[in-house]
Amino acid sequence: MAKFARVIDTNRCMGCRACVAACATENYYTPGAQWNAMVEYEVGTYPTVKKVFNTIGCMHCEQPACKAACDKVGAKAISKNEFGVVLIDYEKCIGCGYCAAVCPYGVPQYNSALNPLYPGKGKVAYETIPNAMRDPTHRKKVNTVEKCTFCWHKLKQAVADGKMDRIGKDQQYTPTCDLVCPVQARVFGDVDDPNSAVSKKIKESGAVQLKKNFGTAPQVYYVLTEGAKS
């Protein structure tokens, strides 16, 4: 089996937010519910200052707190599939917001309104594509929670096409945030394969998980630049 993981190298990330914009267009962004976000902060005092650029999407934890909360309230809308991808079923979500409350990383985004991109101006771009033509993860629903899916709609196509070895390599089989980066600060792939690019990167760079004190075992690793928080 394969387990998907990602490494984000904050030594390389230059803070352009191409990955943030690309995720938004790929995943039918609705205002107020951002799946990938940039966290940036200064380290040091003038004149010895650096800046840390650190994007955060879903960590696809091994022990997702969101799933624990969702199971506890009985909705059972959150699942973690055999590839490690944590997904929300909008049809089962009751919109309680507990997953958003417990996630250490603030990942789940509660969408109360499905606001349009241009209020009063009708639908534009991907807004014109009806739900029937969209992957289930893109059929946004009012009063549900949504979040990064590791672009599961692309990964499952790789599975269906028999091209799992192209995940992280071919654009159509790679999460969009990972393929637009101008400095290739992101690597995605199968962490169960010790020879995969992502496994090697984790090993060679000493990439770590953020907020390990929560014990959720996130599957997104970060190469920490000088002064970066973990």
Add this chain to the structure above:
Amino acid sequence: MELRRRSFLKGMGALSGVAASGVSFEAVAQAAKAAPAAKATGTSQAPETKTVKTGCAICPNFCGISATVVNGVVRTIYPNPDIAPYYNHGICPKGASGMLNTYDPYRLKKPLKRTNPKKGPDEDPKWVEISWEEAFSTVTAKLAKIMAEDPRKLVWQHGQGKYLIQEQFCKGFTSAFGTPNMVHRTTLCEAARHVADDLVFGSNGIIPDLSNSKLLLNFGANYYEGEQTSRWLDWTTMEGRDKNGLKTIVVEPRLSHCAAKADEWVPVRPGKDAVVILAMAKVMIDAGTIDEEFLITYTNATSLVGADGKVLKDKDGKTPLVWDTATSAAKPYVGEVKPALKGTYTVEGKPYKPALQVFADSIQDVTPQYAEEVSGVLAATIVRLAQTFAKEARIGESITIDGQKLRYRPAVLYSFRGLEAKEFGVQNWAAGLTLNMLVGSPDAVGGLKLNNPYATPAYFDASKCEYPPQRADLRNSVYFPFSNHDIAQTPQLVALDPKAYGLPYVPEMQIFYATNRPVAAADSWKQFEGLTKTFNVTIDVVMSEICLWSDIVLPDKTYLEAWHFAPTRGTPLASHTAIRQPMTNPYNLDQDAFSILFELSKRLGIRDKFMDESNKAWGLKEVTFKPGRDYTPREAVEVIWADKTKKDFSVAMDQGFVGTLLNVKQRYLSGIEDKFKGPGKPKMKFYRDQMIDTYEKVEATVKKNDIKNLDLPHYKVALAPIPGKEHAFPTPHREAKDYPFYIVTHKRMYRNQSAFTASNAILNQALGPDAATNYVTVNSKTAKDLGIKSGDTVMIETRVGKVKGTASVGEGVRPDVIAVSFHYGTFSPGLAPAARNGTWINQVLEMHPDVVSGMVSFNDTKCKLYKA
């Protein structure tokens, strides 16, 4: 749920492979469930998906992109994976969301006519939609009248338009029309950098050979947040750092993203970089850590200079003389002559010094201590930077690449707006070039690659200092002697008072193509004033501010809807040729800028002339535009592609581009090695004697014509043959005494220029609230003294005016500096409301163009800052 395995297998094609790889059927079932939407719609229609390879046109980077269109909707834009070896590995957030500019509901869709004749900041144009027929006949009538009376009265201006249908067609049209007035935006961008290049090596364009560099000394270039060739610079810097030991030091007042990722940030006081560089030069010259062989072999640092600052010439009046140490005589540098770099020599009773000696003497008092007082950079840091730069340059070393022994100087001083967007921009970048020359880095492996040196030998001569000026932008006139790249901001000032500049005609009509000129200049309201004097036509995608002062507005197509022969950026390693091709047209636009020009040319009876002039402008040789026929935009692009690439157009449409990896000869042996090396060849201008000759011409012209509005002493300072400490004191620094803070301006990644991306809903909403607006970056200590916290509204007051902003307090800026980005705070009601967030800083910047190049001074203004 029962899985009907066989029907899945049948429907999914390659599933046997899937089963064999051990994938669970649950996964497959999910995939099948997601496959749109055979069941849901009751049809068996899979979505129509196509991939289109094309080029982005949002900024001057021109990344190769691959767009996916699903059922006619542009769904995603990714980098073109095939272009990575030649150019960009990734794209930026603007490019990734570029389709939003195409789908922007606020964009212009129909031609508009102004019915309120008054133009002003509070005037409603009272737009009326008109037909294309009415638009064409109105514009043609105006143009025809001007063409008959005096075609010079038409002033054509473009900005990003140069990079859409490309300047060659604009040149073709204006040449056919008979006006010299085609004005690009370079003096709002990098004109001073270009002109310093022109004066030093007879052409312009520089880029570090970064994949081989060990040290990048970056004076204010900010490619992590900016544009030109950035996506190659980003990638190459990170690769160089991680794999080749590249170190970067960024010298600039603000912690740009480049500074934030550098090995060291040196916060220099704005405008004072020249003294830092000159002090570094002094340290290096005093220590002898300079590349003397380079200076002798490739530059005129050996030319003998007299007490009057002029170069000693041979009997022919042209050939410069050097001091031959072999024969102790002044000779041309030919044959066995061994030129001196230092000393004083007597020729016919008069003292002469080699130019290097003159330079060294001139900076005797630009000590590191002096530079510390002026620039705020510690003397010890300056000394260390000089020593490090000289050391990393590895003077005298060579390296072998592909069997060729090449000069190896992997230290490079690079800059973009940091050194040159200033009143003394040419001199500041000339100082940067000087430091590069001192270590021999030009065209060396790992050094500063020069674009096509000596392509224009005329740049080594005095300027023509034209008077009266023939052009409405005063290019190459006595006012801006070396403004080789047009002057974007002068047409509006000249329109206000043409007689004051001696212009022999009065501009009557202006056409603006993809530029929001006044917003992007400095002292912007003055620019808008100029617009009230002419009949204005604007061709653009959005209702930018310049539209509000226009009489006719014509909608253009975006790059995802149009055919363009694309501009491209070369790197030290590769070049490529590309097109842009349309993939959608959601608002059913009929025309684009090319078809508009073409139709106008037809109605004016100059169609064939337009295309013939376009042949010349494009340099077409074998496949050319023919007279007697029409051309659609696509047909025009096909002609150019055929001539330039000799490849079938299907290649362009399939791949988007063709690329070439450069060989060693192209990379290292076709530049100065070919043009300037050794005895008997022309030399790079270490000492720019053409400036002195030009000043004499300026002085003579002013006296002869009794010109009152030209400050000769200022021109003498600006037209110095070598940079000096006086170039660190622009007008606002000398005059605005009660204004304690320096304003620096900068770019951000989340918008581009002024209006085109300002309404993009993804950029405004999906990137985070701090991308939706801009800030006044203030140092934490300063903020504490002034009682300012992050989020407070503050007032920036300059000698020009006042503007409010939102404070962002932090450590990433000098205490005496505030930093405000461009791109925000625009005011056109025709843009999305979110476009108007933030501060439009240009309107309060003082306008003191570099009189050498015409470059606008974006980084010299001083201000007061207080809580609003």
Add this chain to the structure above:
Amino acid sequence: MRTLTLLVAASALAMGALSAMAADAPVAKSTAATTAPKYMAQGGRFHTQHVKKLKFSCDSCHQAGVQDVLFLRAAEPLPAGMPGQVDRAICLTCHQAPQKPTFYGPAK
């Protein structure tokens, strides 16, 4: 009212994302932050459990000065009257294994 001893992650002064405050021009709020789900609202089940049943004070969770930078929603507007965002580390005290209800695994 009971107050908790808190596990608060050390946070240096950090520049998180700032709320968008327009300069002069009015900003049309075309993208209002989505309103809180009813279960999370002040009268909803979450607060009923913690405030009414467990007698937490508001500021035991909504702490002033806390800037958990590594938190995607740090830029959200604060609930009315609250001095700060909730640092999720507060929840660890009661919800980390083996405590029930368990949302978090043992610290690694």
